[in-house]
Amino acid sequence: MLVHFGDRYAEQIGNVRQIVGRFVGVQDVVASRNPAHRISVRPGAVPGAAYDGRVADDLPEGALLDGRYRVATKIATGGTSTVYRGLDTRLDRPVALKVMDSRYAGDQQFLTRFQMEARAVARLKDPGLVAVYDQGLDGRHPFLVMELVEGGTLRELLAERGPMPPHAVAAVLGPVLGGLAAAHRAGLVHRDVKPENVLISDEGEVKIVDFGLVRAFAEAGITSTSVILGTAAYLSPEQVRDGNASPRSDVYSTGIVAYELLTGQTPFSGDTALSIAYQRLETDVPRPSTVIDGVPPQFDELVERATARDPADRYADGHDMAAELAAIVKELALPRFRVPAPRNSAQHRSAVQHHSTDRRQPPKHQPTRQLEREPHHGKPVTPGQFAGIDMVEFALERQHARRMMLIWIAIVLSITGMAAGAAWTVGSNLSGLL
Structure with missing residues (x-):
């Protein structure tokens, strides 16, 4: 029996590896200090662009993109891009500039899809979505111009405070599901819903970001950190199985986020990203109440349905799940809640650096936190x-x-x-x- 299980496991893992291999060949690489959280592969689909191990190109402060957008301080760097504070010099408006790595500038298929997705997202209007203002290509740098959200990410808030009580969870999920609902109505799928892609403003606004980018990379055949297969902890079974994604896939990922907000940890763990991704093919997400006492049964049921392994058993889309959440809030008479922005976010540190005349630095007793997903040890x-x-x-x-x-x-x-x-x-x- 042990041998049979091992053979079956190897077969399933082989299937997952084949999914990855369809995009860029066969080599998996570890992309973060915690390899259990990301599935990544060596970029190599751009003709003539050999991957040299860089994460993204850095632009000098003061650089001008497309003769209009002035680059200020860096906010964050990922596997495919760097986000900067910026200024729209034509409108004198602060913006966020997401600058893609220069290795994508020569891929016309990517640029075409990138432009199409940016235009589609720019047409969306919802308080739960980060607005997209413009897109372009300046020399070697494809870029996206977005609303600047002064605050931080949901990942940073979880790192600072741990699991949330029910009314706080509802306050986070409501806007996220509202944004997803607007996108799903327009025929768009996010494909990478996770705490890193949820922003919280200093005014308590909750917004989801990076719609369309995963599809742009996927259809161009480009893969790197946290794209194509996304982040292993939040993938839906169908994304792991065959790479397909639908609004119900976003619902599954949102259910995983809800589980993490309630418990302080993700439901599956393992030594590698592949082992984490594989588990959701055979194992149901446990009820949050089995991890932490006092979770209302209504939230157990919300997570259970959202994370059903069969997409047909889930909420149909963001609107469907949002309606269920609203009914739960009403049934439990949960109080309104203003979600706090993280105190020591990368965005706040960037703002301090940007306003150099202030010369204030983050308190020494609040070091930069390691934000890779780790089990909550409260x-x-x-x-x-x-x-x-x-x-x-x-x-x-x-x-x-x-x-x-x-x-x-x-x-x-x-x-x-x-x-x-x-x-x-x-x-x-x-x-x-x-």
């Missing part, structure tokens, strides 16, 4: 608590006046001394309760 959760917060608190939020609720919060925190409760309920949610 304090043990005791019965009747959620993320260190007494579940009685949530009942009182629905039954008592706001003043009485705030008094109860103070009592609970003084008795339990739970840091997580203080962080989420008082530090972040107080403004939404007053």
